[in-house]
Amino acid sequence: xxxxxxxxxxxxxxxxxxxxxxxxxxxxxxxxxxxxxxxxxxxxxxxxxxxxxxxxxxxxxxxxxxxxxxxxxxxxxxxxxxxxxxxxxxxxxxxxxxxxxxxxxxxxxxxxxxxxxxxxxxxxxxxxxxxxxxxxxxxxxxxxxxxxxxxxxxxxxxxxxxxxxxxxxxxxxxxxxxxxxxxxxxxxxxxxxxxxxxxxxxxxxxxxxxxxxxxxxxxxxxxxxxxxxxxxx
Amino acid sequence: xxxxxxxxxxxxxxxxxxxxxxxxxxxxxxxxxxxxxxxxxxxxxxxxxxxxxxxxxxxxxxxxxxxxxxxxxxxxxxxxxxxxxxxxxxxxxxxxxxxxxxxxxxxxxxxxxxxxxxxxxxxxxxxxxxxxxxxxxxxxxxxxxxxxxxxxxxxxxxxxxxxxxxxxxxxxxxxxxxxxxxxxxxxxxxxxxxxxxxxxxxxxxxxxxxxxxxxxxxxxxxxxxxxxxxxxx
Numbered sequence: 001x002x003x004x005x006x007x008x009x010x011x012x013x014x015x016x017x018x019x020x021x022x023x024x025x026x027x028x029x030x031x032x033x034x035x036x037x038x039x040x041x042x043x044x045x046x047x048x049x050x051x052x053x054x055x056x057x058x059x060x061x062x063x064x065x066x067x068x069x070x071x072x073x074x075x076x077x078x079x080x081x082x083x084x085x086x087x088x089x090x091x092x093x094x095x096x097x098x099x100x101x102x103x104x105x106x107x108x109x110x111x112x113x114x115x116x117x118x119x120x121x122x123x124x125x126x127x128x129x130x131x132x133x134x135x136x137x138x139x140x141x142x143x144x145x146x147x148x149x150x151x152x153x154x155x156x157x158x159x160x161x162x163x164x165x166x167x168x169x170x171x172x173x174x175x176x177x178x179x180x181x182x183x184x185x186x187x188x189x190x191x192x193x194x195x196x197x198x199x200x201x202x203x204x205x206x207x208x209x210x211x212x213x214x215x216x217x218x219x220x221x222x223x224x225x226x227x228x229x230x231x232x233x
Numbered sequence: 234x235x236x237x238x239x240x241x242x243x244x245x246x247x248x249x250x251x252x253x254x255x256x257x258x259x260x261x262x263x264x265x266x267x268x269x270x271x272x273x274x275x276x277x278x279x280x281x282x283x284x285x286x287x288x289x290x291x292x293x294x295x296x297x298x299x300x301x302x303x304x305x306x307x308x309x310x311x312x313x314x315x316x317x318x319x320x321x322x323x324x325x326x327x328x329x330x331x332x333x334x335x336x337x338x339x340x341x342x343x344x345x346x347x348x349x350x351x352x353x354x355x356x357x358x359x360x361x362x363x364x365x366x367x368x369x370x371x372x373x374x375x376x377x378x379x380x381x382x383x384x385x386x387x388x389x390x391x392x393x394x395x396x397x398x399x400x401x402x403x404x405x406x407x408x409x410x411x412x413x414x415x416x417x418x419x420x421x422x423x424x425x426x427x428x429x430x431x432x433x434x435x436x437x438x439x440x441x442x443x444x445x446x447x448x449x450x451x452x453x454x455x456x457x458x459x460x461x462x463x464x465x466x
Contacts, residue, residue, distance in 0.1 A: 037322065037443060040319055043318065048292055048311065051307045052292065052300065059285065073310045073311065074310065077307065077309050077310035084334060085277060085378060100330070100333060101333075104313055177274065211270075
């Protein structure tokens with residue numbers, strides 16, 4: 001019953017998944033129903049791989065420096081709840097349920113591409129690679145669902161709607177909070193300066209002025225603690 | 234800035250969190266707004282501990298036997314997406330957004346109580362302990378939000394609405410699928426028999442006949458593979 005091959009996060013391996021659930025489907029289900037469920041389960045098992053994608057920041061732990069590194073699946077759970085709890089602080093009215101769904105799928109492309117830490121050198125081809133990954137993964141679903149989720153993923157990437165701006169703000173403030181609770185987390189190893197922080201996280205203000213005010217306070221505190229470097233005058 | 238003490242998942246430690254975000258809140262925010270955001274962030278950082286709660290089953294991996302054990306936060310992410318994708322298979326019409334929220338919070342009580350594997354001996358006081366944990370955790374939030382989420386959590390536990398029945402079905406089929414993709418996962422070590430499986434997972438049918446048909450197929454296959462034991466005649 002092990003039907004996921006060794007490298008199933010790579011495009012060619014999806015072939016190995018095709019037909020598995022159809023072949024094992026209960027006979028009383030109608031063919032159409034059956035095909036949909038088979039494809040849906042294929043997608044849901046393929047995205048299990050997101051639990052293996054490591055992010056740079058750490059989770060909180062008994063150790064004040066934090067525990068192991070966070071993975072992108074549990075990060076997605078966390079930011080989805082950020083949306084549910086913090087929507088009143090969005091600059092513009094948002095559709096919370098859409099934002100939650102957007103955040104649940106926003107990182108699935110990392111199954112193919114991996115996570116690029118915010119403070120690391122950025123790959124200029126990242127967007128292209130991620131778009132290809134979105135194309136591959138969402139195509140596993142029945143077309144109506146795959147198209148809708150890929151559109152939502154694209155909206156998040158473009159960041160040009162109220163929902164996407166707010167979702168992107170939450171995706172940014174969550175690791176700031178985790179760093180603040182794990183003795184600076186990724187900031188000291190990357191030698192991050194205050195100017196870099198503002199340049200890389202300032203767009204939180206586009207989604208929520210209230211949350212950006214909170215970020216500024218956390219950044220000030222981190223500079224005082226020496227976790228973020230003060231820029232040269 | 235490390236404000237989460239060593240044992241912050243225990244009730245008394247919430248005291249250490251109170252007031253932190255209020256004290257560090259940007260001065261321009263109004264007091265009422267400020268208090269709400271402070272409490273919301275306290276809750277969101279407290280539930281980070283769910284990432285440290287281990288479940289019995291494993292995640293999929295390159296190794297056919299699976300990888301490390303799954304944690305309850307990434308499990309919650311996974312089942313929330315099960316709800317989003319599989320709602321058409323519910324026996325009764327469901328409010329998908331409610332089901333998603335229900336599943337995002339359904340396991341947070343495990344921060345205090347831990348996860349009890351389905352096939353292990355059950356603690357008779359589990360429900361009481363979980364209710365106390367729900368009470369503690371949701372009380373960290375502003376009252377309106379805490380009350381609403383605790384009510385949703387209770388609805389999941391009671392399983393007496395269409396939304397809860399479907400959510401409980403998804404919470405059950407997800408580890409069955411993971412076991413089926415990791416050479417039986419928790420079934421062989423717990424010596425699970427077919428009758429035990431049906432007794433412990435049959436309620437999937439109350440939420441979705443189609444998904445239960447799929448479970449039966451997976452159970453049959455697992456019996457053939459020797460991962461689930463055939464009962465004595």
